[in-house]
Amino acid sequence: MKRSKSLNLRKIRLSYSEISNFLNYPVIALMIFTLSVTSASSTAPDTDIFNISEVAPGIYLHKGVHVTFEDKQHDDIANIGFIIGDKCTAVIDTGGSVTIGSNLHKAIQETTDKPVCYVINTHIHFDHVLGNLSFVDEHPEFVGNETLKAEIEGNRSFFLEQYLNDLGPNPSTNSIIGPGIGVTDTKELDIGDRKLVLTAYPTAHSYSDLTVLDEKTGTLWAGDLLFRERIPSLTGDLKGWLKVMESLKTLHVSLVIPGHGTTAKNLSEAMQDQKRYLDTLLTETRQAIADGLFLDEALELIGNDEKVHWLLHEQHHKANVIKAFTGLEWE
Numbered sequence: 001m002k003r004s005k006s007l008n009l010r011k012i013r014l015s016y017s018e019i020s021n022f023l024n025y026p027v028i029a030l031m032i033f034t035l036s037v038t039s040a041s042s043t044a045p046d047t048d049i050f051n052i053s054e055v056a057p058g059i060y061l062h063k064g065v066h067v068t069f070e071d072k073q074h075d076d077i078a079n080i081g082f083i084i085g086d087k088c089t090a091v092i093d094t095g096g097s098v099t100i101g102s103n104l105h106k107a108i109q110e111t112t113d114k115p116v117c118y119v120i121n122t123h124i125h126f127d128h129v130l131g132n133l134s135f136v137d138e139h140p141e142f143v144g145n146e147t148l149k150a151e152i153e154g155n156r157s158f159f160l161e162q163y164l165n166d167l168g169p170n171p172s173t174n175s176i177i178g179p180g181i182g183v184t185d186t187k188e189l190d191i192g193d194r195k196l197v198l199t200a201y202p203t204a205h206s207y208s209d210l211t212v213l214d215e216k217t218g219t220l221w222a223g224d225l226l227f228r229e230r231i232p233s234l235t236g237d238l239k240g241w242l243k244v245m246e247s248l249k250t251l252h253v254s255l256v257i258p259g260h261g262t263t264a265k266n267l268s269e270a271m272q273d274q275k276r277y278l279d280t281l282l283t284e285t286r287q288a289i290a291d292g293l294f295l296d297e298a299l300e301l302i303g304n305d306e307k308v309h310w311l312l313h314e315q316h317h318k319a320n321v322i323k324a325f326t327g328l329e330w331e
């Protein structure tokens with residue numbers, strides 16, 4: 001029964017056939033209309049260089065804006081930045097274009113004379129990796145979840161096709177730079193009197209999530225395992241994401257930098273909205289499946305109370321329901 005019902009996708013106005021693809025951003029982008037929503041930043045920039053703020057000693061953040069994928073600032077939606085050690089600098093994510101990556105690189109060079117020795121990507125999504133090319137000439141080590149290696153290799157053509165205008169002059173499949181160092185569990189990087197602990201996760205927000213903890217200041221770069229203000233985007237596994245959030249609670253963190261949204265001092269509190277949203281998605285999707293609803297019926301019912309809590313809900317919520325529904329219907 002469930003099979004025949006859940007496969008009855010013809011009733012849905014839009015084609016969701018590719019939604020289960022973990023790289024569903026551009027698919028969603030084609031489905032939605034432009035609506036720009038920009039949130040106010042709670043952290044005033046302390047320098048004019050590419051809006052970089054020193055959010056903890058030696059840790060610099062460029063905060064992404066909350067706009068749609070169609071907006072002209074679509075390449076600048078993620079939080080990206082760098083950590084300066086005595087020996088060298090580690091970059092955490094590089095933005096959604098070579099232009100953003102170059103701006104970040106320039107900001108680093110104007111902030112410190114320490115070379116960039118590591119470029120760390122928190123996961124596969126375009127808004128976090130497409131600026132990698134801007135750092136190649138400095139020959140850093142590129143680091144990511146071990147799964148990120150194969151993901152980049154398998155999606156070069158996809159990136160080239162979907163983000164042609166974001167890949168700089170004469171773009172090719174070689175413009176997308178993947179990690180040389182893969183993390184399978186945890187890995188420590190020493191950037192000079194400063195230890196960074198990288199943790200790779202099983203499927204959660206995406207298939208290649210990774211966090212960076214700066215032990216010196218207790219600052220956690222959570223990547224897209226944490227969204228604030230902007231609605232979370234589920235492209236991996238709902239239950240997996242909730243499980244990973246439980247494990248994050250055990251960390252001793254004095255500052256968390258989400259992949260999107262404002263920084264926070266208390267990680268558990270910072271995760272509350274996202275936890276409520278994902279819990280709601282899980283509970284209501286399970287109920288809809290148990291009630292034998294079609295997917296298009298479920299789309300109208302699930303998570304409506306969450307609308308008021310999130311920016312860009314209109315653009316991403318339904319895709320989240322579809323991902324949850326298709327992931328849970330066989331459990």
Ligand SMILES: [Zn+2]
Pocket residue numbers: 078125127128224259260
């Ligand atoms: Zn992101």
